[in-house]
Amino acid sequence: MKIHLLTLSFTLLLFSCKTETKEKNDIPNVEETTIGKHIEKLASDDFLGRMPFTEGETKTVNYLKEEFSKLGLLPGNGDRFFQDVPMVEITGAPSDKMTITGSKIPIDLKYFDDFVALTQKIKPEVNLEESELVFAGYGIVAPEYGWNDYEGIDWKGKTAVVLVNDPGFKSNDSTLFKGNAMTYYGRWTYKFEEAARQGAAGVLIIHETEPASYGWNVVQSSWSGARMNLESNLPTTDVQGWISKESAEKIFETSSIDTKNYNELAKQKNFKATPLNLKISVQIKNTIKKDISKNVVALLPGTDQKDEYIIYSAHWDHLGVGHPVNNDSIYNGAVDNASGTACLLAIAEAFKKGKPQKRSIVFIAVTAEEQGLLGSAYYAENPIFNPKKTVANINMDAIESPGPMKDLTITGFGHSEMDNYAKVVAEKQGRYIIPDPDAEKGYFFRSDHFNFAKIGIPALYASGSYEDFDHGIEFVKKMKTEYSNNKYHQPADEYIAGVTALGGIQFDAQLLFEIGLQLSNETYFPKWYPTSEFKAARNN
Template sequence: MKKQLLISVLTLAIISCKSEPKEKAIDVQVQETTIGNHIAALASDDFLGRMPFTEGETKTVNYLKEEFIKLGVQPGNGTSFFQEVPLVEITGTPSEKMTISGGKTPIVLDYLDDFVALTQRIVPNVALNDSELVFAGYGIVAPEYGWNDYEGIDWKGKTAVVLINDPGFRSGDNQLFKGDAMTYYGRWTYKYEEAARQGAAGILIIHETEPASYGWNVVQSSWSGAKMNLESSAPQTDVQGWISMESAQQLFENSSLEDKNYNTLARQKNFKPIALGLKASVQITNTIKKDVSKNVVALIPGTDQKDEYIIYSAHWDHLGVGRPVKNDSIYNGAVDNASGTACLLAIAEAYKKMPPTKRSIVFIAVTAEEQGLLGSAFYAENPIYDPKKSVANINMDALASPGPMKDLTITGFGHSEMDAYAKTAADQQGRYIIPDPDAEKGYFFRSDHFNFAKIGIPALYASGSHEDFEYGVDYVKKMKEDYQKNKYHQPADEYIPGETALSGIQFDAQLLFHVGLQLANETKFPKWYDSSEFKAARDK
């Protein structure tokens, strides 16, 4: 509680600032026109939604390579601009129906309308055949919180039904996990991993828009069609899936669960899994393809500290060509993440206009972020640059605002001294910094900086997303809500010349350029705070 009060006081203190943007006199500007030109190209229909393993990937990675060559930036992986990332693509075709038997009345769920199902197992067919459904609360095993939602049951052959997010969300108790701020235990990736570690045959996550932070339409688009994974020896469930809130309510009503208030039950520290007296059946037929995708890596060598590295990152991929929405099937991904990739190139251009920095600057456009941060995960397991010598990561993902923003919102605020570097750069622009006000949505775990942090590299993931200098707070809030509802992971995320605002993106890119520039001419390494779970990885 004291820590949260301290952060609140700090936030209030730094919010009081001048109401007009001011830019410290500098010699080099990140060019707005450069950003716009690259977004227009990368988000065009010609790039087919930039899906790995497709013509869209070939066009994208070659485009990035050629643009780095034009800038005079060196290959970042020896003599190559590419780091090969072996992936397995599984295109699963589930049965049109999932049947639930054993209750008061039979339940039949329709694919996409009521459920999605997939598998990471590299086999032609998987199935749940009358798999016993067990409510496993939030699907969490967290010894540090004294929490085990799987305890006391042999999970072989069973399917866990779990809630999204973690017990702290909307509990009103800041001491329960991290209150409204999502922990990694709240992410769907963790829930899949834990169910597999427990030996379950399947897992079904109950979708709810607020704790998930996206609607069912995003589940439909993100968990259908071809999905990719790194080859791994880690255990996997046979079936992973989601069910809609309406389907979950129908399921619980037909179950043997006496107390239907399952959300309250799951928040109790002494919660134990509850057999629902129901059995689920669904089949998935897989088409399997193994191929190699590419991270694009470029380097600007430093001078006297050239073996120390500042790493800028952005993911180049999106969802490709998929389920049509309003007669449009190309998921262009203008905001997510042509914007960040464009800024990667524009910042590289800015560095090339000035004398070399003491430390080297690395630019990594990673693949398969939309498939589960796979490109950055592969890099973290196979780093080109020694993590001990990697000073910091500055990640750019989904930059969008109507104009220059008063705020700089830091996702993961309070983890490292990168906060202080961000504040210095924000002060130069007449901005204030705030922690992510939507920490319950788990954005810290939803982009590539997370994988850099996991291997001990202090990471900054920040952009203006709260208060516009001209339009204020409410306008930005409405814009974000519209994007989440109508454009996020939808074909409508397009670049519209003359309408897509670029000045705010440039303002953020300029700030991130300044942060990297300061780091690149220092001798110190930013530190993780003692309270951060990532400090141990750096200390190793």
């Protein structure tokens, strides 16, 4: 055994010496074999990539219901394990070409290679017919920063071309938005929402791998085929889409925009939206399906404080069957997020092995995270359990490591006292706490804890992702890069028995279990820090 693990064992031994044997025995283990069994099942080809509205969903939600039932958990939504989530599925078929006119030679962008496009309009067909193109910088309206990329333009009938991320990206300037840490203004969801609020007919995000934090292949896999939305009366543009950086530069070359410095121009506070004197034409034909997907909700009732709740969450869905890559068309989603869903079941098993808890524990496997956090958004709008009585949310998404990790990386560190609960258990495991070192990638806005936070519930999203006890920092960095480049949202995200590392996943799951265990037997409600934007929602 290597010295790192000996050190860890000694740390744990010291802790146990200071703790009564009875107390130690009261803390069950989250079982590694349970985690492996569920990942293997959920990520198998039999589950067809777990896409909502498909046979894969039916198999997945029924499997989760059965497993929660076997553990003796109660239905979490009255007498049902399911919370119905009405959604609209739109399968868009864009025209083969997106045509840009107005220059001497028209530019034809090729679908999938150069652009992807879709619509949230519930119509059989939508068109942008010679819609004027306007470069709108980062596409942000942020009064608190004195920022308005849309000012001075009548946007009716026009299409905004915008950059991904926000002006603080790579600026090393803490006064420019939040510096290198992405704000919500940097997320694609915000870009689409704001363009619609401005009355634009279309919006195109310029993809760049570093500020987006994923490659063009992820855009292709995530934004082609069927897309889902909650039914809503909120405004939406006719067309939303992405164009490659190379395509954007072709467009800029025929306009007055400086192709080498457009990013820097957009970072200036005095930036003004710039008409490109070009027009765009593209058509999308839609197949529309309205159906009901399901959140799976299970309840372990508390004793003395059964009307107070700790919610564990993980999304069960992935991308289903899609564009073939290396002759494989099933997007199994072993890491994303069979891993988190398996931990949900394994943590439920650990709670059942222990003594009854004072507070109630809720386990929610949410749908359609990959479509824009839709299942958790629906729950936030239609909560089953009173948010004011919900103590905390502990979210699990894409848990992967080569082995037990020396760090615990907290995404959204500094928002709430959940950091302190995590620190106590991490130190017990011989680990240290760090904020997300990749805060510029906006992970805080990219998983379901965000929707719980938005309604005031202190949320923890944490896992080991920086330094492995045995393999160090560089090895983990290499592993994460390989996953991001070759497996994230690709058919290659598969479970391989005997190869997929489970020890690190179990180590994280044990930590998250023990945090919930502590919360479930006390009377205190963790608080948001005064500087967090989510504090107001808790206090209202």
